[in-house]
Amino acid sequence: MSARALHEVSRDTLREKARLIRLETLRMTDLCGSGHYGSSFSMAELVATLYYRFLQLRPNEPQWPDRDRFTMGKGHAAIGLYPVLSDLGFFPQAWLDTYTRFGSPLGDHPDMKKVPGVDFSSGSIGHNLSVSVGIALGTRRRASPSRTVCLMGDGEQTEGQVWEAAISAAHWNLDNLVGIVDVNRAGSDGDPQQTMRTEPLLAKWEAFGWRTLVLDDGHALDAVSDALDAALNRPDGRPTCVLAYTTSGKGVSFMEGGWEWHLGFLGPKDLERAYREVLEGSIG
Amino acid sequence: MKASFDKLGTIGETRPDRADRARWTPQPRAAGVSYMSADTKASIDLSESRIGALDDEATWDMAASLGLSRQLTTGSVLIELVDEGHDIVVCTADLGRPTQVIGFGRRYPDRYFNFGIAERNMIGAAAGLATTGHLPIVSNYSFFLALMGVENIRNDICYPGLKVRMIGTHSGIAMGFYGTSHHCNEDIGALRAISGLTLLAPCDGNAIRAAFAQTIHHDGPVYLRAGRGREKPVYGRPPRFAIGGSNTLREGRDLTVLAIGNLVAASLDAAELLKADGLDVGVVDMYSIAPLDRAAIRRAAKQTVVVSAEEHNIGSGFGSAVAEVIAEEGLPARLVRIGMPDQYSLLGPPTHLYRHYGLDGEGVAATLRKALA
Secondary structure, eight states: OOOOOOOOOOHHHHHHHHHHHHHHHHHHHHHHTOBOHHHHHHHHHHHHHIIIIIOOOOTTSTTOTTSOEEEESSGGGHHHHHHHHHHHTSSOGGGGGGTTSTTOSOOSSOOTTTSTTOOSOOOSTTOHHHHHHHHHHHHHHTTOOOOEEEEEESGGGGOHHHHHHHHHHHHTTOTTEEEEEEEOOOBTTBOHHHHSOOOOHHHHHHHTTOEEEEESOTTOHHHHHHHHHHHHHSOOSSOEEEEEEOOTTTTSGGGSSSSTTSSEEOOHHHHHHHHHHHHHOOOO | OGGGGGGGOOTTOOOOOTTOGGGGSOOOOOTTOOOOOHHHHHTSOOTTOSOOTTSOTTOEEHHHHHTTOTTOOHHHHHHHHHHTTOOEEEEESSOTTTTTOHHHHHHOGGGEEEOOSOHHHHHHHHHHHHHTTOEEEEEEEHIIIIITTHHHIIIIIITTTOOOEEEEESOBTTTGGGOGGGOBSSHHHHHHTSTTOEEEOOOSHHHHHHHHHHTTTOOSOEEEEOOOSOSOOOOSSOOOOOTTOOEEEEOOSSEEEEEOTHHHHHHHHHHHHHHTTTOOEEEEEOOEEESOOHHHHHHHTTSSEEEEEEEEETTTSHHHHHHHHHHHTTOOOEEEEEEEOSSOOOOSOHHHHHHHTTOSHHHHHHHHHHHHO
16 A cells, blocks of 8 residues: 545644544534534544545545545444535535434435445444445455545444454555544443453454554644654555543533443523534644 | 435534534524423433432433433333343343343342343353343343344254343434434344344333243243333333233224334324224234244235334334235235335434434325225
């Protein structure tokens, strides 16, 4: 795999894009009456940096064969992806206003049959690293410069299928494949490490034959860029796993940490409070 | 429904200025989206919630939301059964809170195994637990239990004939806008094909209580197909619940609806609506899908039309099982099947979807009127 060009983008712009993800997550959840705040906020800097600095895409040609691919194991965070896809021009902004309403293409989980720019559907956790292995094998066979990035959750690390996929990616030396684990410490039943311990994840991914990069703060934009640049543009013949340690609900003080805001809804006064914190905050 | 999005424009149109911060101020509610009321919240256990008196009254977090699934009585009935001496262990895959067995885990932590998001591992381990004399109860969302785990259910639990109970919740399209991955309209089709598996569909919280308690001595695998827990209740107390049985809730001279799950309440609503049309409609809760209550089908088929009703694809579900009985026994009635058409559901709020697919009282009534016309 070879390196691909980076988009010229300032840190301030990335910060604004991450802010857009959080603002739209708040707004769309208000339209819906229910939403996954925690997971969307934890990945905001990762997704903003990926899409605006690294991924090579053609919004007017969503099926461009040489595009970079992005798949989500943690599909419940799609609410944070939709504003980015819309902002890049994959679909009209007006679609966002229909989020989860009757007949909308935009549901709580991303649907490749309904949403341009979504490379693969998600919702059943643990599937998409396998799907990404298939994509990476296929694009390599086509000698495409395409790279595939799969964003997983830390709760997802308990799915056996993740490790089946990990074995196969290492076996086939898929250095065009990057897995990112958003370690936000929030799951349906609480902290995934309490529910079912998967740490030390670094030793596990290394033992499975992956080059593994640890991002101590998945909200620090420069560090995020460095890690993704190494993962995407300096391959070493192995698939790469980025362990990104993040904070669930990052950016809204009363949501940070804990499982309680994995799913929820803000009434008008609290929504205003959250908007203010996100608008005034300066993450990364 | 795709057509309705044409008006939203096409890719490449000019997007408004993203710097417009007025966009991010609270707006008046859209029609049809209601807040969780203060009354509702007052009736929910908020001890685990992070919302407090200082928060907006409409704000809710996951702890509050889970309190709405009042019909998911699994945890409480299992506590009673352990207290009666049954050697029960509960298995879940990071869904102890949403499927409401976490209370059991608190009461009996040594009998509670949360596998994390690892459904196939959980099913296999439940089989292993059963071989050691425990009675494992697997509680998970139906789409990840019955559909993801079907091969493990067959090979690990049903082929050895192990005494395991599985409860798949949130079946059908109850998950609405969570999307196709979270809809489950194929589980009856998949599970009905597995030899030795008893398949039951308790339609509310009291039925779940009855299903666990009254089949506890059955020496083989049982799968309970349940809803999201927000269903309109049918029973005021635990009903009679027997493998191969049914409950006639209403006799009708003109036609009988054989219903399961959510469609029991919807069919009862429809029967009430049709009184105004002078139609006398019977409703039977056919909670035992495998084995079926064939006698109940024979009784219903004495009328010219029999109706089956389910929140499942009609091509492979309960209605198909009814059709087999009608055909095999040469019953002279015509069968009308109510359920999901042969397609993946649209996304949207569940109530909108039920209306669209004719699975609420009005929708069932409309189908029955047509069937009798």
